[in-house]
Amino acid sequence: MTELSEHRFSGPVTVFQDMRLPETATPAGYSALIDAYKLAVPLPRMLSATGEHHRIIEKDGWRIMTPRHAPHPTLEGHLTFALKYEGLDLAVLKRLFLETGPAAIEALVRKSPTGSYARRIWFLYEWLKGTRLDLPDATAGRYVPVVDPGLQWAAQEKTAPRHRVKDNLPGTPDFCPLVFRTEVLDQFIGLDLPRRAQDIIADVSRDLLARTAAFLLLKDSRSSYAIEGERPPQDRIQRWGRAIGEAGRQPLDRDELLRLQRIVLGDARFVKLGFQQEGGFIGEHDRDNRMPLPDHISARPEDLASLIDGMVAFDHGPAQGIDAVIAAAILAFGFVYIHPFEDGNGRIHRYLIHHVLAARGFNPPGVVFPVSAAILEQIDEYRRVLKSYSQRLLPLVEWEPTPQFNVRVLNDTGDYYRFFDATPHAEFLYACVQRTIEQDLPNETEFLRRYDQFRQQVDAFIDMPERLIDLLFHFLKQNGGRLSNRAREKEFAALTDEEAERIEAIHRQVFGNARER
Structure with missing residues (x-):
């Protein structure tokens, strides 16, 4: 597909994909690209448009900008607007590049070979598609970061000489959720919670600290089962508590996830252990014909290998260079959306929070913050955060019921689990960690x-x-x-x-x- 002509992009509208705009405005950036290219992607949490007034408003999931912000009604114009004002949405970019094909991106780069946005778009195309465009290496232009660190959390930079950019993406093409910089997250980080935890225990005797840690550990294990509506025997709660207490000691890989599933389930006579072979979903069944009524659908079995490998690569690499709680949110919520097991996903998802915090030395040695207990006390908010992405993802998954009352996914959904906006998840998790440090630990x-x-x-x-x-x-x-x-x-x-x-x-x-x- 070649460059779209101007008339293919929308003019002023009041409704966009069944969503009302706060006022009449023209879609810009990702919203314009999604509409023009008919992209089947989860909509960004905040969409952009340009209005007729010289003030910026944010309301009902829309940011309405001024006429002077209006981009040229071209692929290059809207892509540049998106990268400049909206940050990276890798799911949208991946689907867009599949639609444009290489020719349109090559033409864009040849038009502005030294332009910073053109070189970022070029890098992202090759990174996401895993293919090389028919372009010579860049020879001029200042090195610029791929992720704008003023808009989104980025990893440590690696130079990409071919494009003359600094690759600071916090992940790999197999798994790279992103988190926007927000005042809420900046305030949490400014609290320096690890230091607060150390201050709280500074005058606590070793014996008292050991007893405190033992109770908090048991509290977290018990709460993690309670979130799932389960009341297992005390020995299984204690066994899972011991596993949580050892979080961060073993490197994360497929074998470690399988080991954790065996521990968390205990009696697995009626559950298939291991990664799902038939897909799965979270939800209910129609009482009459056992038709699945999903609230969330797991990643396809054929995508699990690359998704899990991507999570492992994130944990071993980029997670080491970004804030520990943000990294924990990306890994843990990414896992629960992928939902690779028939059972045990929720508890392992919360274990992964402990894994990252412990491995990064966020909590004092031997002390486990009872994050699951904090989640249980805010269970409605926890569910709202989970749905913040699931509800946008579910309409895009095409599926059919199986004879076993399960679901079979019919379309390519892997990118929906690789790339999502984890900002609400990071803010929620930080609030839970703060609660455990400032309330549970001293109490x-x-x-x-x-x-x-x-x-x-x-x-x-x-x-x-x-x-x-x-x-x-x-x-x-x-x-x-x-x-x-x-x-x-x-x-x-x-x-x-x-x-x-x-x-x-x-x-x-x-x-x-x-x-x-």
Whole structure:
């Protein structure tokens, strides 16, 4: 396909793909390219257009810019506008390049061989398509980054002499989600949460820290199952907790993912272990004919190898050069969208958060932030974040039901899982990590300090095994700081009235209105 003529691009509109614009405006950048080339892609979270007024507004998923921002109504004009103002949307670019073919991009580069945007477009075409255009190597032009670091988070730069650009893409052509720079993320990073965590534990004794870490670890494991609506036996919760405690020690690869699935499932008699061979989905079935009603459809089995390899390459390479929480969000949410297993995906997805944070030394040694517990407390927001991409992806997946009441994907969907905007996921995960550091970690440490005071004061006047002191505390907590008549008549019938009153007074003195776990 050659360059589109001017009339193929839309003029002013009020509706774009069933979405109303805040005011009459002309699609620009990615929205114009998606419309003109009929690209089947998830729409960017923010679309651009140019209006008739000399002010910029952002509303209802649209950024309406001024007439002076209007690009030339050509492929080059809208691509340049997109890279300049909208950053990279690799899914859109990949589908666009498939539609344009090489000739249109070669013509664009020959027209402006030293132009920074032309050379970035040229690099992206060859990077995404894995093919070489019929162009000689660039010999002039200042080196420019492929990802604008003022718009999106980028990895460490590598020079690409052929195009005279700096390759700072945070991934490979097999897996490269991107995250936009936002005020929210900049504020989170400015908090320096690793230092805050270190400050919190600085005065904590080694014994107390070990007990705090053990509880937080168990809390995360239990919460991760609860998110899935499961209540497994305690031994499986503890086994998964031990796996989380070792996160970051083993390099991520296919064998490691398979090992984690075996641990998380325990009894796998009714589940097919290993990567899916038939596809899968998240959702329900119609009660009458067992027709799948998917909310999300997994990546095709034939795409899993390259997607998993891309995730592994991201973890081993670009993830080391960007912020740890942002890298964890990209890896973990990328995995859960790919959904490579029949079961266990959600818990392994949350494990991958711990994997990245631990490998990067984000959390203090031996301490696991109970991110799953923070997610469980904000479960509606978690689901909203997951749907922020799933809802845009699902309409593009063509599928048919199988005799096994599963789904079979009929079109090429691999790029939808390789490239997505992970900004909402990074912001959500940062909020969860902040919560665990500023609430869970100090609250649990303080609770254990107070519990030790309670136990020591009870020990000082009555000889009671630690097991019974634990039970005593449990009953006091359950009954608002008082021993119930049942407890006094059964487990603690040997206590005198004076001893019971003294124990209750110690509990009030030590805990008062303090939060008990």
